[in-house]
Amino acid sequence: MSKKEYIAGLTEESLQLLESYETEFGNDPFSDTTSELGDALTESLGRERRKAWQDLIENINMTQNSKKAWSTIRKLNGDKITPPSVSDITPNQVGSQLVANGRRAETRRAKGEHHSTVIPGNQQNMSILTKPFTSEEFEAGLNTMKLGKAAGPDDILTEMITHLGPAAKQWSLNMYNTCLLTQRIPSIWRKAIITALLKPGKDPNLSKSYRPISCYVPPTSCSRDCSSADYPLR
8 A cells, every 4th residue: 555545444354345345335335335334434544543642652762752742742733843854064164163162262271371280299190190090980981981972983882891891891901001110002093073063043044053072983982981970089
């Protein structure tokens, strides 16, 4: 059955009733059999539509899928859906603006406006910053990682990191400690996928109206979570 012939609530049972009704209607539209089949078909369609409606209402969940729930509520209220406006701004213009923002920040730091967060003479904080990560810190970092996030440039999902086996966890821990000891990290950890989102209430035709959302590689997030799990200064 094509989309043009779609009938809401049509099941296998009601489809057989429909075929029988069309046959009897072709023979005699005013016979008792045609009338009975028509009533049975109407009742079957109405029953399935009510069931679909009840399932829709019962499955509205603001916790698991609030976007779908609010979309359903707006449809029930008859709210008008305003189509999104198409902006003339190009991705290159937004990217150039983000790069310009970063350059201005570097200029401020070069003029001495950046203040070091390390407290001179606080040897305890410095020892925490240089102390190798422990297995407990690594596990704590894994437990605090947010799931369901988009992959970064390495196409590694957060779930892949959290489901590592014992050998892979030990290898990862050694890698993080090596990075901490040598003060060097893999080059891909410095990369990110930047998505520009329009700021609420801003003009979409201005490149300054967009804010960047970064998708880093999960190992970078894991190392950050490891360092902040027990010692916020690390």
